[in-house]
Amino acid sequence: MTDHKLSVRDLCYVAIGAALTAVCSWLSIPFTVPFTLQSFAVCLIAALLGLRRGLLSVMVYLLLGVVGLPVFAGFKAGFGTLLGATGGFLFGFLFVALTVGFASDRSPGRTLPLALAMLLGMLLCYVCGTVWFMIAYSRGSGAVGVLAALNLCVFPFLLPDALKCALALLISLRLRPHIK
Numbered sequence: 001m002t003d004h005k006l007s008v009r010d011l012c013y014v015a016i017g018a019a020l021t022a023v024c025s026w027l028s029i030p031f032t033v034p035f036t037l038q039s040f041a042v043c044l045i046a047a048l049l050g051l052r053r054g055l056l057s058v059m060v061y062l063l064l065g066v067v068g069l070p071v072f073a074g075f076k077a078g079f080g081t082l083l084g085a086t087g088g089f090l091f092g093f094l095f096v097a098l099t100v101g102f103a104s105d106r107s108p109g110r111t112l113p114l115a116l117a118m119l120l121g122m123l124l125c126y127v128c129g130t131v132w133f134m135i136a137y138s139r140g141s142g143a144v145g146v147l148a149a150l151n152l153c154v155f156p157f158l159l160p161d162a163l164k165c166a167l168a169l170l171i172s173l174r175l176r177p178h179i180k
Contacts (some may be wrong), residue, residue, distance in 0.1 A: 009180065010020030010053055017045035017057030018064060021093075022071035032152045033071040033086050034134070039125070040164035043100055043118050047172035048179050051101030058097040058107065062090060088132020089153075099127045109176060111169065118165040126154045 006014075024037035046054030061071060069133040072090065082090055096118075100153070103117030130146075130153045137144045144152075 003013060006056075011050050011064030013053050013179070014056045014060055017041075017054065018060040019048060020045060021058065021061045022064070022069075025071060025073045026075060028073045030074070030160075031091060031156070034155070034159070035131070036073045037164065038073070038093065039096065039161050040168050042096045043121070043165055043168035044172055046097040046100035046121075047104045047168060048176055049101070049112055049162045050105045051098065052148075054101035054104070055094065055097045058093050061073060062093075067091075083136065085133050086129070089125060089134065091132070093127060095124035096121035103175070109173065111173065114172070115165070115169055119162075122161050122165060126131060127155075129153055148152035154175075 019036055021041040024041035025039050029035040036108035042054075042058055045057050048054075049057060065071045065077050065081060066079050068077045072081050073086070081087060099117045099121035100114065103113045130149050133153050134144055134146070134149045137149070
């Protein structure tokens with residue numbers, strides 16, 4: 001039987017990951033869905049920490065925001081933020097952490113599986129975020145079509161997110177051997 005307890009080191013890594021995600025969310029450019037470095041942080045953390053610690057880090061980050069700490073983009077907080085137009089993207093970070101963390105655990109130090117996992121994770125995040133955006137937007141402003149939602153929520157982010165994934169991949173490949 002394996003030990004499923006978290007060590008003090010694990011808890012510290014999880015806390016640092018949640019803090020890094022919060023700091024990266026504060027660096028934002030306002031837009032319908034703000035441009036932030038959150039996706040970079042989530043990809044980096046999951047690649048460095050693996051599935052268990054990376055996913056826990058994202059969960060802690062989301063819980064900190066829900067209980068009222070201003071960790072979301074624009075220094076927002078609260079459960080209402082998760083129910084708002086960008087909430088689906090925040091939940092989508094769980095999928096990014098799952099896919100990237102899984103690939104990191106299964107293929108440590110291998111570029112292609114990690115890169116593909118980051119792209120798949122971002123795709124899942126886009127799907128989750130866009131669907132939620134369409135639901136949240138229709139409650140307040142009326143129905144929005146799929147193409148309009150993609151124009152607002154996905155297309156402007158493809159190149160910046162690809163660059164953030166590439167940077168997270170490069171940094172994680174350099175740092176992963178030093179993470180215990």
